[in-house]
Amino acid sequence: MPIQPGSSPGPAAPAPGVPATRFAVPGRIAVAHRTAVEWQTATLTEIRRETPHAATFRLAVPEWAGHLPGQHLMLRLTAQDGYAAQRHYSIASAPDDSGHIELTLDRVPDGEVSGWFHTVARPGDTIEVRGPLSGFFAWPGDRPALLLGAGSGVVPLMSMLRHHRARGLTVPLRMLVSARSPGELIYARELGAETTPVFTRSAPAGMPVGRMTAAHVAPLLETQPSDGWEAYVCGSNGFAEHASRLLVEAGQPVERIRIERFG
Missing domain, CATH: 2.40.30.10 (Translation factors)
Structure with missing residues (x-):
């Protein structure tokens, strides 16, 4: 999927066990x-x-x-x-x-x-x-992460979630993922309490059906870590713009939102 990066925060060191990399412009990890x-x-x-x-x-x-x-x-x-x-x-x-x-x-x-x-x-x-x-969308595991994805946009976010679990990281991580239906939710068997699903076409009994809204995003930002959240958004152009707008409206600094779009 082609990458269309936006702005980013300052650099950070890689987590233990992650291949060493060098840092270039703020927020972007240089690729060898x-x-x-x-x-x-x-x-x-x-x-x-x-x-x-x-x-x-x-x-x-x-x-x-x-x-x-x-x-x-x-x-x-x-x-x-x-x-x-x-x-x-x-x-x-x-x-x-x-x-x-x-x-x-x-x-x-x-x-x-x-x-x-x-x-x-x-x-x-x-x-x-x-x-x-691409070092722009990379998450070294060193900062609190909000992950928002739709459809196969959950793929790079799942790499982050799996890394968080495999390393036993204590840094906060939360994920909000949108799918058409439970049967189309990729990695459904692996998702746990850190993940909130949103279903746009059909949902289990008692769950609302519809697009991601402020009611889904705002609770993620109610509790702020001392150094704030880093947000990672992945999906179609329409989803990326919509989800980013919801984050900004909920108080997430625009310079701390990283976006990867399907092209």
Whole structure:
């Protein structure tokens, strides 16, 4: 997914166990030149169905340099005739030393790459990847985080949540995620008390149905950590603008909202 970053706060150090990076402009973690430009061969090792339209693909990347939660990579498929298709995809897995990363892909109508993954790909297939890319949307695990996502916009946020759990971090983290229905809520089995779901088409009995509103966002900001919240918003252009506006109206400083949009 193409990234359209906005403004950002000051720099912070990476959390223990996260690959070392260097810091460039305030709030943006610099990406190593080699990992950003060199292609590596990845082998598909596992496919897990998440929803009727989304699945997680686990890749073995022996030379993977490590990533920070929220970063993405470039993926390239090359046909036998030499035709190549490239796409940006957020990394769903938390940083670890397993030599594996995970991507969760929605099947996009007429999508060349997502269509291949959902209909053709099998364990043992190889693809090319380069990354990790973009330090703007990365969360090192060092600051209180508000995570707002819609649809597959939950993917980079899940990397943050998984990192928070795996490291036993005590820094506050809260997530608000929007889906059309419970059956289309990606990672539903993994979500816990830190997550509030919003359903726009159908919901369990007793839950309202509709778009994310101020009533969902304002309670997240009622309790302020001493150094404030860092907000991460991921989704379509429409969702990103709507959710960001709700955050600002609830009192979140605009310079502390990071946005990743589907393009």
